[in-house]
Amino acid sequence: MWSQLGLEFVTHGRSAGPGFDATFTGAMLSLRTTSATHHARLEPHVDRLLVLAEMVGTVDCAAIHALFEDEYAFIVGQLVPHMQAIEGTLYGRLEQLMEGRHSMAPMRQEHESMTRLVQELGQYREHADGCRWSPLEGMALRRALYRLHALLKVHLAEEELYFEVLERQLSDDEKSQLARGLDHAMAEPI
Numbered sequence: 001m002w003s004q005l006g007l008e009f010v011t012h013g014r015s016a017g018p019g020f021d022a023t024f025t026g027a028m029l030s031l032r033t034t035s036a037t038h039h040a041r042l043e044p045h046v047d048r049l050l051v052l053a054e055m056v057g058t059v060d061c062a063a064i065h066a067l068f069e070d071e072y073a074f075i076v077g078q079l080v081p082h083m084q085a086i087e088g089t090l091y092g093r094l095e096q097l098m099e100g101r102h103s104m105a106p107m108r109q110e111h112e113s114m115t116r117l118v119q120e121l122g123q124y125r126e127h128a129d130g131c132r133w134s135p136l137e138g139m140a141l142r143r144a145l146y147r148l149h150a151l152l153k154v155h156l157a158e159e160e161l162y163f164e165v166l167e168r169q170l171s172d173d174e175k176s177q178l179a180r181g182l183d184h185a186m187a188e189p190i
Helices: 031-055 061-097 105-128 135-169 172-187
Strands: none
Touching: 031 061, 031 135, 031 172, 061 105, 061 135, 061 172, 105 135, 135 172
16 A cells, blocks of 8 residues: 555654665565555554553543554454464465474464454453443453553564565565565555
8 A cells, every 4th residue: 555655664763674675666566665564554553552551440441442442443454454464475485485494383373362362352342431341350451452562562573584584585576476465465454
């Protein structure tokens, strides 16, 4: 989506990493640029999970409701499709490149863990409206938010390492094809 519009990549004050190419030439998408753009869209929301967790039990519940709904909508509308796109587009190719020396099973297991945490957050949506969660439920909600935040931070950082493997090992055409698949998958939701 962003790449098709030719928009500049925003890193929120951080470098996108070595070899980052913020320009697009014709239909050739940069895999690094595509992944960095998607991660830049995800990271502010990941950081807000921590803010939201800190709010639970310390501020008026009504103040939490809108932020909780916004972040939950982003999680199910962008984060979950991102996980599906990465797993469906890149993990098989990474396993081929690494010739069985390294399985993507741990990353897939993290996706499963994150999906369970998202489902757990969904259970609290009915309680968020009208602030009907008990102190014990509030503590469980904080735990789910903290766990999802921590898991996402590490997972996204590790994904960046795998993108470097792809950048080094694939031809420009293969990288462009993977970038198009990832970009297309992420352009559909929200």
